[in-house]
Amino acid sequence: xxxxxxxxxxxxxxxxxxxxxxxxxxxxxxxxxxxxxxxxxxxxxxxxxxxxxxxxxxxxxxxxxxxxxxxxxxxxxxxxxxxxxxxxxxxxxxxxxxxxxxxxxxxxxxxxxxxxxxxxxxxxxxxxxxxxxxxxxxxxxxxxxxxxxxxxxxxxxxxxxxxxxxxxxxxxxxxxxxxxxxxxxxxxxxxxxxxxxxxxxxxxxxxxxxxxxxxxxxxxxxxxxxxxxxxxxxxxxxxxxxxxxxxxxxxxxxxxxxxxxxxxxxxx
Amino acid sequence: xxxxxxxxxxxxxxxxxxxxxxxxxxxxxxxxxxxxxxxxxxxxxxxxxxxxxxxxxxxxxxxxxxxxxxxxxxxxxxxxxxxxxxxxxxxxxxxxxxxxxxxxxxxxxxxxxxxxxxxxxxxxxxxxxxxxxxxxxxxxxxxxxxxxxxxxxxxxxxxxxxxxxxxxxxxxxxxxxxxxxxxxxxxxxxxxxxxxxxxxxxxxxxxxxxxxxxxxxxxxxxxxxxxxxxxxxxxxxxxxxxxxxxxxxxxxxxxxxxxxxxxxxxxxxxxxxxxxxxxxxxxx
Numbered sequence: 001x002x003x004x005x006x007x008x009x010x011x012x013x014x015x016x017x018x019x020x021x022x023x024x025x026x027x028x029x030x031x032x033x034x035x036x037x038x039x040x041x042x043x044x045x046x047x048x049x050x051x052x053x054x055x056x057x058x059x060x061x062x063x064x065x066x067x068x069x070x071x072x073x074x075x076x077x078x079x080x081x082x083x084x085x086x087x088x089x090x091x092x093x094x095x096x097x098x099x100x101x102x103x104x105x106x107x108x109x110x111x112x113x114x115x116x117x118x119x120x121x122x123x124x125x126x127x128x129x130x131x132x133x134x135x136x137x138x139x140x141x142x143x144x145x146x147x148x149x150x151x152x153x154x155x156x157x158x159x160x161x162x163x164x165x166x167x168x169x170x171x172x173x174x175x176x177x178x179x180x181x182x183x184x185x186x187x188x189x190x191x192x193x194x195x196x197x198x199x200x201x202x203x204x205x206x207x208x209x210x211x212x213x214x215x216x217x218x219x220x221x222x223x224x225x226x227x228x229x230x231x232x233x234x235x236x237x238x239x240x241x242x243x244x245x246x247x248x249x250x251x252x253x254x255x256x257x258x259x260x261x262x263x264x265x266x267x268x
Numbered sequence: 269x270x271x272x273x274x275x276x277x278x279x280x281x282x283x284x285x286x287x288x289x290x291x292x293x294x295x296x297x298x299x300x301x302x303x304x305x306x307x308x309x310x311x312x313x314x315x316x317x318x319x320x321x322x323x324x325x326x327x328x329x330x331x332x333x334x335x336x337x338x339x340x341x342x343x344x345x346x347x348x349x350x351x352x353x354x355x356x357x358x359x360x361x362x363x364x365x366x367x368x369x370x371x372x373x374x375x376x377x378x379x380x381x382x383x384x385x386x387x388x389x390x391x392x393x394x395x396x397x398x399x400x401x402x403x404x405x406x407x408x409x410x411x412x413x414x415x416x417x418x419x420x421x422x423x424x425x426x427x428x429x430x431x432x433x434x435x436x437x438x439x440x441x442x443x444x445x446x447x448x449x450x451x452x453x454x455x456x457x458x459x460x461x462x463x464x465x466x467x468x469x470x471x472x473x474x475x476x477x478x479x480x481x482x483x484x485x486x487x488x489x490x491x492x493x494x495x496x497x498x499x500x501x502x503x504x505x506x507x508x509x510x511x512x513x514x515x516x517x518x519x520x521x522x523x524x525x526x527x528x529x530x531x532x533x534x535x536x537x538x539x540x541x542x543x544x545x546x547x548x549x550x551x552x
Contacts, residue, residue, distance in 0.1 A: 222365035226378040237376035
């Protein structure tokens with residue numbers, strides 16, 4: 001049952017979006033996020049939507065999985081919508097009943113906030129859908145590598161991230177086994193009060209932690225045996241290279257940002 | 269010719285901690301592992317065979333005596349990286365020695381650490397994966413592989429360092445019979461075809477029979493040392509140490525006890541069958 005959980009879902013593929021350098025995608029995401037916040041007019045919002053839809057189509061990501069990704073955000077989106085709807089003043093008063101006042105400006109703000117959140121979430125999903133976790137950590141390590149000069153342990157952090165990603169499925173499998181073992185001995189995880197159920201988790205967490213520490217210890221020895229001695233003097237098998245494709249992507253991203261700024265300037 | 273691994277008066281004691289007393293594991297061990305050999309180390313649980321393996325790679329340092337690896341002293345901290353590179357280690361639990369979440373990235377881990385140029389890493393990774401027969405799985409996630417396959421990936425990961433010797437510490441203990449067969453045949457092929465020195469620590473007698481030298485450890489000492497035929501024909505000695513003998517030897521031993529004139533040094537089922545057929549013919 002726990003096996004169904006996927007973190008940072010990745011759809012393997014060979015499309016132009018998949019083939020882009022992960023560093024490009026990461027930087028483009030930042031540009032995109034800025035653009036989304038700048039897009040406060042209908043025309044510019046439409047432009048951003050067109051951009052997102054085009055990239056999704058280029059990456060051959062089914063729109064269904066985008067919608068599915070939005071589902072867990074539903075409560076948050078609704079909450080934002082309601083808050084903006086009732087607390088923004090300005091424009092004409094449309095509804096005035098008891099403590100509720102809705103202005104035209106409120107509807108507009110709520111609409112844009114909801115749209116922005118959805119665009120943000122979808123854009124981020126697009127990155128994780130088309131980039132493998134290992135490529136992402138790699139990109140992060142390289143983008144942040146100038147920070148090594150001020151003694152930020154960039155390599156160590158990236159290594160920790162990739163090892164964590166590597167062990168998620170292993171530990172999930174182990175949790176499943178422990179749950180089955182405890183159930184076989186009559187443990188009950190489904191009934192009782194919240195506190196009771198939380199207490200029932202202790203016999204799962206204790207063995208899980210013990211085994212995680214044992215694994216960590218063995219992994220450290222195995223890494224040492226394979227000559228791991230930190231990031232110094234380390235080379236990589238797959239070298240990231242910017243290609244013409246990345247140049248084009250940067251151009252497209254820059255164009256989007258410029259267009260939105262221009263539209264914003266003219267208040268369209 | 270200098271041996272790949274040589275121990276000289278090797279002693280090791282686990283230091284006392286808290287209420288636990290200091291625990292001597294072995295004393296005055298002299299072992300030489302010749303280049304290109306395939307040595308199996310067997311022994312009952314707690315006889316110190318895993319502790320010994322950890323000395324071959326400077327993971328543990330001797331409390332007394334010396335260990336030399338390709339002529340390098342393991343207690344010399346500056347030579348540590350070179351020792352790790354020369355002696356590849358494969359451990360029992362395949363899950364806890366795979367670092368990356370793509371097979372080929374994992375195999376590339378050691379050469380990356382050694383600062384090998386990218387094109388050369390690619391060549392070594394492809395070569396190592398082909399050698400262990402896992403090339404088709406190079407883009408797979410390791411957690412989706414079977415135990416035997418994971419262990420072969422671990423062997424490939426060590427091979428990519430181009431070591432002189434591979435030490436395997438009970439690599440088959442967590443595998444099913446098929447996985448065991450995969451691992452042992454891969455290892456013995458590496459020894460035969462590539463001339464890589466292999467030290468296999470195991471408690472499966474059939475696996476030890478594949479080697480060309482068997483060292484039997486018992487209570488921190490060496491009980492027997494020789495080619496598998498010599499060692500396994502000493503059935504009483506092995507039984508007294510709480511060890512089993514291969515099924516073929518067991519069968520011949522029992523036949524002998526009930527009065528048949530059969531040799532004890534037939535290891536493969538074919539040899540065993542032949543020995544029995546010969547005895548039957550002689551009996552008329």
